[in-house]
Amino acid sequence: KKFAYTLIVGELISKFKQAQKLTQLLILTSFLITFIITRIIVYIDLKSTNINLPIVVHGLHIHHLVPGIFLLIISGYVGMSFWNKRRIHWAMAILFGIGAALTVDEFALWLFLNDVYWEKQGRFSVDAFLIIAAILFIAYSVSEVYGHKTARKIPIVSRFFKPQKI
Numbered sequence: 001k002k003f004a005y006t007l008i009v010g011e012l013i014s015k016f017k018q019a020q021k022l023t024q025l026l027i028l029t030s031f032l033i034t035f036i037i038t039r040i041i042v043y044i045d046l047k048s049t050n051i052n053l054p055i056v057v058h059g060l061h062i063h064h065l066v067p068g069i070f071l072l073i074i075s076g077y078v079g080m081s082f083w084n085k086r087r088i089h090w091a092m093a094i095l096f097g098i099g100a101a102l103t104v105d106e107f108a109l110w111l112f113l114n115d116v117y118w119e120k121q122g123r124f125s126v127d128a129f130l131i132i133a134a135i136l137f138i139a140y141s142v143s144e145v146y147g148h149k150t151a152r153k154i155p156i157v158s159r160f161f162k163p164q165k166i
Contacts, residue, residue, distance in 0.1 A: 023093045024140045030097030031104075031136060035129050038064060038105050046118065063115075065106035071099025104129050 045054065055062040079092030107128040108116050116122045 021140065021143065022090060024136075024143065026090055026093040027097040027100070028133075028136045028140055030094045031101045032133060034098045034101035035105055035133075038102060042117065063106050063109060064102045065109060068099045068102025068104075068106070071095050072103060075099060100132070101129075104132055 055064075075092040075095035079089055079096060082088040082092075105125055106117070107125040108119075108122045109125075111124055112121050114121075117125070
């Protein structure tokens with residue numbers, strides 16, 4: 001069983017490497033997993049009297065969108081700077097998905113400039129997550145079916161697909 005599992009996982013990874021879809025898949029899965037884990041952790045913190053998970057520095061509660069923003073900035077910059085180094089690029093894709101999830105999970109905080117995470121307005125964060133997850137999934141699916149050839153036919157997009165000399 002273990003050998004079959006390893007063989008299947010290896011085949012999937014090689015397929016994604018060949019199809020150059022691994023970056024998109026890493027962003028999508030890390031985004032989904034991080035959002036779910038974050039919601040669970042915050043819920044446990046809300047219901048538990050023994051656990052106090054928020055990060056507090058000098059009496060200031062640091063919301064999880066703050067490390068999310070830093071992850072987005074750093075992973076975006078490093079990922080674009082080292083676009084030709086696959087492993088770095090893939091690691092940055094994972095960090096980008098994590099940062100995006102942490103940031104989107106606090107979308108209601110951006111919108112209302114108030115901590116409404118568990119209030120009625122907090123639903124905006126879940127809605128934003130669902131919309132972004134759907135967009136990422138659709139983009140992944142469309143690129144899987146059509147590749148980037150279809151995008152190159154769109155005039156404004158085609159400017160970004162010019163061959164680069166290395």
